[in-house]
Amino acid sequence: MKKLWVTGFVLLFGAIELYADCTVNLKAASERSGRRYIISWDPVPGADTYVLEESFDNFRTVQQQTIVDQAPENLRRQFDYQASADTRVKYRLTAYASGFAAPLSPCTATKEVTYSPDATFRRVVQKSVIPLVGSTAGLNGSQFKTSVRLRATQNDQRGDLILRRVGIPGTSRDPRLTYSLARKGDVLYFDDIVAAFGQTGLGSVDIVPDETAGGRMTVPFAEVRLFNVTPGGTFGTTESQTQPFHWSTDVSLNRQLSVTVPKDDLRLNLGVRSFSGSIIVIGVWRGNKSVSSNVLSPSGDSILFGSAKDISAFNDLQPGDVIRFTGSGTFVPMYTLTDNKTNDPALFIPPVPIDLDVERYIER
Amino acid sequence: MKKTLLAFAFAFCAVQTYAQCSLDLKVTDLGQGKKFEVSFARVSSASGYLIEETVEGRTTINSFEISQDVTTTRYKRTFERQSTFNNKALYRVIGLGVPFCDEERFANYKLDPTFRKAMVRSVIPLVGSTAGANGSLFKTSLRLRSSENKQSGKLIFHPVGVPATNGDPFIFYTLDGPNAVQEWDDIVTAMGATGLGTIDIVPDASLTTVDSLQRVPYAEVRLYNVTPNGTFGTGEMQTQPFAFHEDNPNADAGLRVTMPSSDLRLNIGVRTFLASEIDVVVERNGAVLSTRTFEMIGDLLQFMPAAAFVGSDVQPGDEIFVRVRGAGVPLYSLTDNKTNDPALFVPPAVIDQVIDKYQIVD
Numbered sequence: 001m002k003k004l005w006v007t008g009f010v011l012l013f014g015a016i017e018l019y020a021d022c023t024v025n026l027k028a029a030s031e032r033s034g035r036r037y038i039i040s041w042d043p044v045p046g047a048d049t050y051v052l053e054e055s056f057d058n059f060r061t062v063q064q065q066t067i068v069d070q071a072p073e074n075l076r077r078q079f080d081y082q083a084s085a086d087t088r089v090k091y092r093l094t095a096y097a098s099g100f101a102a103p104l105s106p107c108t109a110t111k112e113v114t115y116s117p118d119a120t121f122r123r124v125v126q127k128s129v130i131p132l133v134g135s136t137a138g139l140n141g142s143q144f145k146t147s148v149r150l151r152a153t154q155n156d157q158r159g160d161l162i163l164r165r166v167g168i169p170g171t172s173r174d175p176r177l178t179y180s181l182a183r184k185g186d187v188l189y190f191d192d193i194v195a196a197f198g199q200t201g202l203g204s205v206d207i208v209p210d211e212t213a214g215g216r217m218t219v220p221f222a223e224v225r226l227f228n229v230t231p232g233g234t235f236g237t238t239e240s241q242t243q244p245f246h247w248s249t250d251v252s253l254n255r256q257l258s259v260t261v262p263k264d265d266l267r268l269n270l271g272v273r274s275f276s277g278s279i280i281v282i283g284v285w286r287g288n289k290s291v292s293s294n295v296l297s298p299s300g301d302s303i304l305f306g307s308a309k310d311i312s313a314f315n316d317l318q319p320g321d322v323i324r325f326t327g328s329g330t331f332v333p334m335y336t337l338t339d340n341k342t343n344d345p346a347l348f349i350p351p352v353p354i355d356l357d358v359e360r361y362i363e364r
Numbered sequence: 365m366k367k368t369l370l371a372f373a374f375a376f377c378a379v380q381t382y383a384q385c386s387l388d389l390k391v392t393d394l395g396q397g398k399k400f401e402v403s404f405a406r407v408s409s410a411s412g413y414l415i416e417e418t419v420e421g422r423t424t425i426n427s428f429e430i431s432q433d434v435t436t437t438r439y440k441r442t443f444e445r446q447s448t449f450n451n452k453a454l455y456r457v458i459g460l461g462v463p464f465c466d467e468e469r470f471a472n473y474k475l476d477p478t479f480r481k482a483m484v485r486s487v488i489p490l491v492g493s494t495a496g497a498n499g500s501l502f503k504t505s506l507r508l509r510s511s512e513n514k515q516s517g518k519l520i521f522h523p524v525g526v527p528a529t530n531g532d533p534f535i536f537y538t539l540d541g542p543n544a545v546q547e548w549d550d551i552v553t554a555m556g557a558t559g560l561g562t563i564d565i566v567p568d569a570s571l572t573t574v575d576s577l578q579r580v581p582y583a584e585v586r587l588y589n590v591t592p593n594g595t596f597g598t599g600e601m602q603t604q605p606f607a608f609h610e611d612n613p614n615a616d617a618g619l620r621v622t623m624p625s626s627d628l629r630l631n632i633g634v635r636t637f638l639a640s641e642i643d644v645v646v647e648r649n650g651a652v653l654s655t656r657t658f659e660m661i662g663d664l665l666q667f668m669p670a671a672a673f674v675g676s677d678v679q680p681g682d683e684i685f686v687r688v689r690g691a692g693v694p695l696y697s698l699t700d701n702k703t704n705d706p707a708l709f710v711p712p713a714v715i716d717q718v719i720d721k722y723q724i725v726d
Contacts, residue, residue: 151620185650242712342596353714
């Protein structure tokens with residue numbers, strides 16, 4: 001009987017220990033003005049494994065980390081995010097004993113934190129961009145220009161259009177126009193957007209929505225055409241608006257761009273529109289051999305555009321050579337192919353889906 | 365003695381709590397490895413349940429909460445998937461509020477040959493070779509450049525307005541090393557065809573090899589008119605069907621364009637990959653003017669003047685919306701009526717060079 005009593009007591013004690021002591025003291029400490037959180041917890045008696053889950057959608061989807069190192073200094077994880085708006089994230093810690101075979105639900109704690117927006121990040125990502133625009137006299141009396149049609153995709157869309165001029169680092173004093181579209185479907189049309197700024201030459205246009213517009217940072221839909229006007233008609237190319245967030249090299253989209261140097265009936269120009277300070281490598285390959293690389297380091301809100309020879313800084317470019325853009329930062333690579341007789345341009349920008357709501361982005 | 369019995373009773377209760385948590389989790393294949401039923405028994409002491417789905421190759425885990433229902437003895441939830449490759453998913457069911465109450469089982473999802481055939485390719489949505497106005501020649505140049513060491517496959521031309529068949533013109537490509545190039549000044553003529561159409565780039569073994577990654581070469585495409593005074597035209601990017609599959613959460617097979625004034629002409633089209641429904645809406649001053657929905661079979665290109673496409677009269681300034689439900693890419697061209705210079709617009713989607721592993725998770 002005594003043996004039974006002891007066995008019963010051990011079983012009872014063991015069970016109670018698993019239940020009663022299994023309290024997870026999960027802590028969340030904010031640093032860097034709410035842009036970093038340290039998630040930490042006290043050791044749970046009996047636990048040898050922890051699973052930390054992170055969810056942006058109330059645990060509909062989660063990212064998991066398994067922590068088996070029991071050293072107290074390892075019972076923490078640091079999360080750094082750049083957010084453009086307040087972003088709520090939940091963390092759930094579950095302690096396990098004996099691998100994954102221990103009490104589960106009682107041994108769980110959850111913390112919700114709010115990442116604060118980063119003003120610099122907001123300024124970079126909360127806008128739409130037309131990477132290349134131009135207005136200039138062409139050959140033989142032609143006129144090269146860029147038409148932009150802005151169409152409201154919801155009521156009360158207002159903001160600024162800002163022209164970034166080629167070769168000049170962007171500043172807060174860059175030419176600016178305001179736009180205001182009262183009702184969904186309203187249209188604002190610029191036959192020559194660069195001339196509307198009182199400017200000529202090449203550049204890039206930011207579409208920056210007002211923060212108060214309809215409670216969300218949305219931008220109008222832009223239809224853009226770059227074209228030459230001649231007495232015999234027009235010829236040119238279309239262009240899509242895009243958004244800076246998807247051009248960060250920290251975002252896992254495939255935005256690579258490479259181009260083959262054409263024969264001399266066409267001319268190749270290369271360009272880069274940067275949104276933040278970036279390092280861009282223009283590599284030249286001949287067959288499978290690298291023959292040149294040039295490093296560009298534009299500051300934010302700059303546009304560089306010029307002949308392939310100038311941008312690659314390689315004088316021996318030959319038809320068939322392949323030029324590749326790589327680098328780090330946030331930038332759009334692009335190139336144009338232009339017929340040397342007709343001056344008809346074709347513009348290439350790696351395609352990424354268009355966001356018209358540019359309010360909420362988060363980057364790890 | 366009393367104490368002994370009491371302790372024993374407590375211990376028994378504790379043990380019984382463990383024993384009561386029998387979820388009896390079952391994962392049952394409901395058909396050809398595409399659809400699985402996850403079922404488990406009710407645990408009376410649980411406050412609810414969580415099903416966690418871990419999909420092979422993904423870092424996120426999908427969670428599904430199920431409330432406790434005293435009238436249910438066995439809970440069931442089905443999971444359906446279309447996949448271009450064989451893969452596993454781990455289902456874990458947790459009885460909330462109950463210690464030791466979780467079980468897990470694998471489901472082996474099988475590749476769907478039809479889905480794989482439709483998705484594992486790259487596509488050039490619009491190509492053409494035809495006599496243009498004033499003695500010009502409209503054609504499409506194509507340069508393929510390898511994206512890995514050695515690549516080979518087939519280019520298949522599907523003429524506009526004609527359902528694709530196994531007899532469609534094709535040509536082989538072979539790229540022997542890094543940066544190897546194969547180019548065609550007029551790809552449509554090279555296939556012995558004329559007119560407008562669309563091209564599939566199908567890497568070798570894409571229908572049988574499921575464990576090695578299938579890559580397609582980089583395609584540099586230019587559609588242009590050749591005139592005595594030079595060329596004018598437009599560039600085009602390759603894309604892939606999965607980028608325009610309606611059940612791909614990252615896809616957006618929508619297009620909007622404003623009807624131009626009479627100096628330009630607007631043509632609109634859709635290249636389908638699977639049977640699809642096409643919604644067309646015309647708005648004037650923000651108000652809906654007309655709507656049209658029609659069906660298209662898979663692997664078909666339709667491309668025509670805007671008025672014919674929308675099925676009603678359209679005026680300059682009208683806004684036209686096209687949305688493909690199924691899998692297909694909408695596109696339009698704007699062409700100057702004097703110079704016949706075309707500009708082509710395809711909704712931008714990130715280009716995949718690796719086109720092997722796609723799946724639709726319900």
